[in-house]
Structures are given as structure tokens and as C-alpha cells.
Amino acid sequence: MGKMRRNRAQDGSKSSPSKNLKAEIEYRKRLSQQHLGIQHWFDDHKDSLNEVFPSWIEPQIRWFDDLFPRLQQGRPIGRFLEVGAEKGHMGTHIRNRYGIKGVCTDLSVDTFHMATPIVQERMGATKVPPVASADVHALPFRDDSFDLVFCFSALHHF
Secondary structure, three states, rough: OOOOOEEEEEOOOOOOOOHHHHHHHHHHHHHHHHOOOOOOOOOOOOOOOOOOHHHHHHHHHHHHHHHEEEEEHOOOOOOEEOOOOOOOOHHHHHHHHOOOOEEEEOOOOOHHHHHHHHHHHHHHOOOOEEEEEOOHHHOOOOOOOOOOEEEEOOOHHH
């Protein structure tokens, strides 16, 4: 088994993976609070879903819709897994637009509880994929459980 890599904090000290996970979970919780207008935490992020939808969520959906025909060439997509789903908007879109079943995962269960229902309502979703709190490095699924695995705007957090 390989050695676990440690990330260096900005001050050059080593930080443990569990501290990094806790910090990431807190960050995602605060980001959702800001997007929902509960509390302002970050000057470089949007303050409401009214700002987030046209600048972030809708462009991702358009990009996926443009890409989707190429993804399914030669093979049907029966189930998807979204990792780093945050608010679950992409999985919700795929479930409703294409009828594909799947699962949305993210580290932060708080994000799912706070933001996902509001986002799904705003999207007019009638079908909702299940959500699961999971670390991308230790997903609780068997190999080959999904035909499509994807991540939007979260890869740099892993």
C-alpha cells in the first residue's frame, strides 16, 4: 500500500488529511449559507442563488447538454454518479432531463440538507436523485456500479 500524501499548509507546516476534510466540509457549508443568503463569508463568491444560477449553474447545465450526445455514443447510460455534487444541481438536471437514475455525493451533508431542496425546487425538479455524504477517496459503491461518473467545479478540492 502506498504512502498517504500530506498537503502543506500555506505556512509550510504539514496538515493531516482529517483536518483537510473537516476544513473542506466547513467551507462547503459556509458557501451554501452564503449562496442561500444566510450569512456572508467570502468576498469572492456570489451572495445568492439569484446570482449563482445564471453565472454558475445554468452554464454547467448547458455545457453538459452539449456534451451529452457524445457521452452516450455507442453505449447507453443507465446510472450516473456525481462526485463533489455540492447542491446536486447537475444530478437533478440529468435525472429530470434525461431520465437517468443516479446518486449525488459530496463531503458536506449540511450542503445537501440546506441547499439541495431549494435548488431542486427552483429547477422545477419532479424527480430527485438520492444524495449521499461520501469522501471521493473512499466511495461506498462497488466497482462498475455506474456508467457515468463525473465532477463539475470541484476537482480542485480533491
